[in-house]
């Protein structure tokens with residue numbers, strides 16, 4: 721990890737000191753050691769400059785300025801590294817918390833789906849029971865009609881037997897009377913007329929993905945603002961160009977999409 725470099729700073733100081741050349745740089749104007757710093761002009765100056773062109777300017781010893789800068793840089797860098805370390809920890813925790821939440825949402829959607837499927841199964845069962853129950857009533861009516869027609873048929877068959885018997889009888893007044901009675905019986909034999917038959921059919925309904933989606937709750941992902949990562953994100957993604965494009969499309973979709981649409 722990068723943080724390790726901070727711990728190595730003391731070692732770095734030693735090595736740096738060994739490398740620094742012994743000779744001091746000279747003032748171009750006065751050819752003297754640049755031992756001071758003019759804070760007003762932000763430039764290293766020599767003893768002659770101090771009393772000359774930089775007179776009454778805010779001056780300090782070069783050595784002091786350098787150690788002050790080294791110290792303040794160390795403090796600043798340390799605090800930045802600390803901040804980055806803290807942020808890393810927070811981001812890691814944030815990712816973990818987000819993962820847990822995503823899992824929770826996935827579980828909720830799964831449970832909702834299971835519940836809806838169970839409801840659909842129950843509904844199918846009830847519809848089948850209902851169609852069987854209601855059609856049975858209509859079927860029973862037809863069976864009753866068949867029984868009545870059977871009685872009619874029996875009566876007709878009986879009359880037919882009578883008719884045949886009368887053919888074997890002598891032609892007299894009694895036969896005439898019997899024939900007249902038979903005529904009346906035939907007239908009275910009413911055949912139950914056929915009414916319409918029951919019908920049953922199913923009208924399918926075209927169910928779309930959208931309709932199914934309406935049965936479910938919605939989820940919403942509030943995205944991280946792009947500005948928070950800025951150009952660094954692009955730097956990180958630069959090496960894998962193709963992946964970068966895909967990744968962007970994905971992250972864009974991820975942030976803006978929601979099943980409410």
Ligand SMILES: [Zn+2]
Nearest residue numbers: 747750766769
């Ligand atoms: Zn000088």
Ligand SMILES: [Zn+2]
Nearest residue numbers: 758761774777
């Ligand atoms: Zn100056």
